[in-house]
Amino acid sequence: MALSGLLLVSYVGFHMLGNLQVFEGAHALNGYAAFLRDMPILLWTARIGLLSLAVLHIVLAIRLTLRNRRARPVAYAVREYRQASFASRTMAASGLVLLLFIIFHLLHLTAGVIDPSFADRLDAEGYRDVYGEIVHAFQNPFIAALYLAGQLGLGLHLSHAVTSSLQTLGLEHAAFNRFFKTAGPTVALVVVLGNVAIILAVFLRIVRG
Numbered sequence: 001m002a003l004s005g006l007l008l009v010s011y012v013g014f015h016m017l018g019n020l021q022v023f024e025g026a027h028a029l030n031g032y033a034a035f036l037r038d039m040p041i042l043l044w045t046a047r048i049g050l051l052s053l054a055v056l057h058i059v060l061a062i063r064l065t066l067r068n069r070r071a072r073p074v075a076y077a078v079r080e081y082r083q084a085s086f087a088s089r090t091m092a093a094s095g096l097v098l099l100l101f102i103i104f105h106l107l108h109l110t111a112g113v114i115d116p117s118f119a120d121r122l123d124a125e126g127y128r129d130v131y132g133e134i135v136h137a138f139q140n141p142f143i144a145a146l147y148l149a150g151q152l153g154l155g156l157h158l159s160h161a162v163t164s165s166l167q168t169l170g171l172e173h174a175a176f177n178r179f180f181k182t183a184g185p186t187v188a189l190v191v192v193l194g195n196v197a198i199i200l201a202v203f204l205r206i207v208r209g
C-alpha cells in the first residue's frame with residue numbers, strides 16, 4: 001500500500017506542476033498536453049500503470065481494513081483518541097471522496113462525457129484546447145465547487161498517507177522523525193494549494209479565455 005500510494009502521490013505532484021502552466025497561457029498548456037498525447041506508447045504505459053496502481057492500492061486498503069476489523073470484532077466501549085489525527089481516522093472516507101473525484105474528473109476532462117460542449121475543440125495552433133476546456137469548466141460554480149471538494153479529500157488523504165508510508169517503509173530515525181512527520185502535511189498543502197490556485201484563478205477570472 002505504501003509503495004503504490006507514494007507512486008500515485010508522485011503522479012499527482014507532477015500532474016499539478018504540469019497544470020500550473022495554465023498561468024502561462026493557452027500556448028504553454030495546450031503544447032504540454034499535446035506533447036503528452038503525442039507519445040501514445042508512453043501515454044498508455046503511464047495510464048495502464050496508474051490504473052493498476054490505483055486498483056492495487058484500493059484492493060490492499062480493503063484487505064487491510066477487513067483484517068483490522070477481524071482482529072478486533074468487538075467495538076471499543078469508549079473511544080478516546082490520544083495519538084490518531086483527524087486525517088488518520090478518516091482515511092477511508094477521504095479515500096472514497098478522492099475515488100469519486102477521480103472518476104468524475106476522468107469522465108469530465110479525459111472522456112469529455114460530463115460536458116461534451118468543449119471536449120474536442122482545437123486552439124488557433126491546431127492543438128486540443130485543454131486551456132479553453134479548463135477555463136470553461138472552472139467558470140462554472142458547480143464544477144469549481146466539486147473540484148474544491150475533491151481537493152479536501154485529496155489534502156486529508158495525502159497528509160496522513162505520505163507520513164504513514166514513510167514509516168511503513170521503515171524510514172524512522174530519531175534525527176529525521178520530525179521531517180517525516182511534517183512530510184505528509186507539507187506535500188498535501190503544496191499539492192492542494194497548487195490545484196486550488198488553478199480552480200480559483202479561473203473562477204475569479206484572473207485566468208480567462
Ligand code: HEM
Pocket residue numbers: 012015019033037043047050102105106109110130134147154195196198199
Ligand atoms: C485543478 C486540478 C486539476 C486540473 C486542472 C486537472 C486537469 C486535467 C486535465 C486537463 C486532464 C486531461 C488531460 C488530457 O486528456 O490530455 C486530466 C487528466 C487526469 N487527471 Fe487531472 N487535473 C486536476 C486534478 C487532478 C487530481 C487531484 C488528480 C488525482 C488525484 C488527477 C488525476 C488525473 C488523471 C488520472 C488523469 C488522466 C490522465 C490521462 O488521461 O492520461 N487530476 N487532468
